[in-house]
Amino acid sequence: MKKDILTVFGLVLILTVLFSGTHIQSVDEYYLTHIDDIRPESETVTLSIRCDTILENYDELDPALRSDEYVPSDGVILPPTEYVLREGDTVFDILDRAVRYNKIQMEFQGSEESPFGSVYIEGIHYLYEFSCGPLSGWMYRVDGEFPNYGCSRYELHDGQVIEWVYTCDLGSDVGAGWNEYSGGQRK
């Protein structure tokens, strides 16, 4: 009997360790994100989310997603909007706040699970990596340049412009330079 109590105790310990790392929110709680009001002295960044490239590669798109509901006809999921920058905000923090505020679906892989040591955005607005061909997925651009590292490691400054764009060709169709470079070498 004594041994059994020990076993049960051990099991409870394992379960608490497993559950202490999880954070559960109800739907209302999740969408009830506070967006700071823009005041003259506040620092801001601009964020937009677009998926124009899908419109050009519509035949490669997953048939279940072929609808105006999932792929807007103008390719704009979130028009350029200004958001207040908080101390130490990364690209991921702004995106997370914006999608919650606008009730846009998003799935990400946390930085501790990802091999890159950064958050990886798997899908936004039901459009996932590989939804539109084997080379498709989400990329981000800050002030017109593609930083070649994860979005939760990019710290933002006042006035920067962030664009999340969907690529169907590993970035070369949205103008990611590092990919064009390797393409040039092949020629």
Place this chain on the structure above:
Amino acid sequence: MKAFGNIHPSVLMMYFLSVMLVSMFASNPIIQAEALFGGALFCLCIQKRGTALRDAGFYISLFLMVAVTNPLFSHNGKTPLFFLNGNPVTLEALLCGVSIAVMVIGVLLWCKCYSEIMTSDKFLYLFGRIIPKLSLVLSMALRFIPAYIRQSRRVSRAQKAMGLYSGKSISDRVRNRMRVLTAMISWSLENAMDVSASMKARGYGQKKRTDFSIFRFQRSDCALFAVCIVLLSVPLVGMAAGVTDFTYYPGISRIETSPAAVAVYAAFGALSVLPSVLEAKEAIIWKYYVSKI
């Protein structure tokens, strides 16, 4: 009572493969439910009553595990239920998990029926000539789990008799299992060697040697084969044409009810209850004859 077991092995093989493959690759919930229903019904027909209840516990816990795991890892879907570490847990992912669980358990039940009906002599009769080594390995692998359970009970009984970890407490039982497991690993390795050596000593797999078999392709087998082919071709054509396509993400699609889709459901439903119907027919004939005595 194994009316289905007396059918020619080639027809049986074709039947089991077709049911399992269709249920594995169909994403349509109706086809999956039919496969599960047919498999469970046939399992009940050919098994002893006592084992069915014990198995049900295992299958229900497996069902819950698979169904709950999917929404924890897949967050796609239009209807969030709650949010886990910032990612949505959605209704669509949960239902997709349920459908995967139904499929897995349906296929497991069919595998169980397969191992009950397709004994290793039948399997070796079919493939012993064409692929001797592979078929021996396969037939050994397929009977591995039942043989393993039988042997592990034997080892566990022996250990109990020796008085090792024979207490009722959980930790004692776990340690008993561990000891049995170590014994079983060496047993299974040795057993595999023994079986292959003894098969070789008996001249298995040699070209000139003939085998004894009691299987003959009769007219009833031929009829059943034709029925199976017809019933299989309808879902195959239907699935290839995409009439029964079903998607869970981002929104759950409507269950197709066009005449073509209904034909597919009906054909596959008939295919999956076919063995149970044959068993039932045989049982009724048997009861009838017994009542006349």
